[in-house]
Amino acid sequence: MDLADRVLAGDQRAIARAISLVENEPDAAAGLLRHMAGRIGHARVIGVTGAPGVGKSTLVDRLAAEYRRMGRTVGILAIDPTSPISGGAILGDRVRMQRHVFDEGVYVRSMATHGRLGGLSHATSDAVLILDAAGRDVVLIETAGVGQAEVDIARTADASIVVTIPDAGDGVQAMKAGIMEIGDVFVVNKLDRPGAERAAAEIEEMLSLREYGEGTWRPPVLKTRAATGEGVAAVVEAVERFAGQPAETRERRRTRARTRLTDLLRQQFVERLEHSEETRKLLDEAVERMAAGEIDPYAAVAEIMERTS
Numbered sequence: 001m002d003l004a005d006r007v008l009a010g011d012q013r014a015i016a017r018a019i020s021l022v023e024n025e026p027d028a029a030a031g032l033l034r035h036m037a038g039r040i041g042h043a044r045v046i047g048v049t050g051a052p053g054v055g056k057s058t059l060v061d062r063l064a065a066e067y068r069r070m071g072r073t074v075g076i077l078a079i080d081p082t083s084p085i086s087g088g089a090i091l092g093d094r095v096r097m098q099r100h101v102f103d104e105g106v107y108v109r110s111m112a113t114h115g116r117l118g119g120l121s122h123a124t125s126d127a128v129l130i131l132d133a134a135g136r137d138v139v140l141i142e143t144a145g146v147g148q149a150e151v152d153i154a155r156t157a158d159a160s161i162v163v164t165i166p167d168a169g170d171g172v173q174a175m176k177a178g179i180m181e182i183g184d185v186f187v188v189n190k191l192d193r194p195g196a197e198r199a200a201a202e203i204e205e206m207l208s209l210r211e212y213g214e215g216t217w218r219p220p221v222l223k224t225r226a227a228t229g230e231g232v233a234a235v236v237e238a239v240e241r242f243a244g245q246p247a248e249t250r251e252r253r254r255t256r257a258r259t260r261l262t263d264l265l266r267q268q269f270v271e272r273l274e275h276s277e278e279t280r281k282l283l284d285e286a287v288e289r290m291a292a293g294e295i296d297p298y299a300a301v302a303e304i305m306e307r308t309s
């Protein structure tokens with residue numbers, strides 16, 4: 001049986017190999033993903049984002065346990081923004097999620113960004129497709145919410161959970177504006193610490209400044225103690241309620257598809273330009289003239305577009 005068939009059959013080791021393939025050999029991955037068409041679109045994709053140390057991994061682990069209790073299979077992608085040197089967070093995630101080690105129904109994978117800018121969202125979206133095709137009912141993606149790529153992943157998930165904690169510096173102000181925007185469900189974790197009520201109230205206050213039309217979703221603000229699992233069932237309930245709105249899900253999936261499509265088109269367009277002797281010369285010339293200050297980037301692009309169309 002080849003790799004694609006084994007992934008479709010849900011084989012854990014095949015899933016692992018397939019994800020390594022999308023990380024390291026995008027061209028081979030294209031062939032693999034082609035075999036999965038028609039088997040994609042069933043998984044619920046949930047982003048979990050928030051500043052380092054707020055308890056995302058602990059929460060993800062509890063969410064996975066909750067979904068398992070509901071009889072759903074789970075795939076977890078922990079996007080690790082740390083440098084190649086430290087690698088500590090990956091180890092931490094492994095240890096923290098060890099309770100699932102003997103459960104075939106939970107697949108955990110850390111994906112390191114290692115400064116490969118742009119590569120992150122591609123490999124991650126492909127990994128989501130693989131888990132989806134492999135029949136995982138729920139895909140949880142943990143991102144540290146630091147870079148644009150991470151925010152993009154969260155934005156295109158079926159539902160995004162934004163996690164914060166009491167006494168997070170200046171409270172809500174400490175959360176990056178971009179992150180506040182993408183929350184469908186807000187979680188104040190570490191409710192055992194003082195100030196959880198106030199942190200939740202601050203988020204509520206901020207959310208109340210928005211306008212909510214008839215039938216629009218108002219993100220709930222929930223409090224959890226991920227370390228013990230307290231409040232986690234309510235988070236799953238809220239996520240299911242949000243993602244259960246068919247129009248909303250369709251829209252997210254459309255955005256996800258469009259983002260991915262235009263990214264790939266952009267990449268292939270540039271690759272095509274670089275592949276042909278003639279157009280590569282055009283690019284090289286434009287680079288020289290831009291570097292010499294003879295032409296601005298917009299004019300250069302306009303010229304290339306004109307001469308290649």
Ligand SMILES: Nc1nc2c(ncn2[C@@H]2O[C@H](COP(=O)(O)OP(=O)(O)OP(=O)(O)O)[C@@H](O)[C@H]2O)c(=O)[nH]1
Binds near residue numbers: 051058190193227
């Ligand atoms: N007091 C308290 N500590 C918690 C709670 N949840 C998680 N923690 C602790 O917070 C620390 C960070 O938890 P992680 O789950 O690793 O946080 P994270 O957001 O995944 O961290 P990074 O992946 O490094 O950004 C750990 O020591 C957890 O044990 C909680 O509800 N209460």
Ligand SMILES: [Mg+2]
Binds near residue numbers: 056057058089093142
């Ligand atoms: Mg973590």
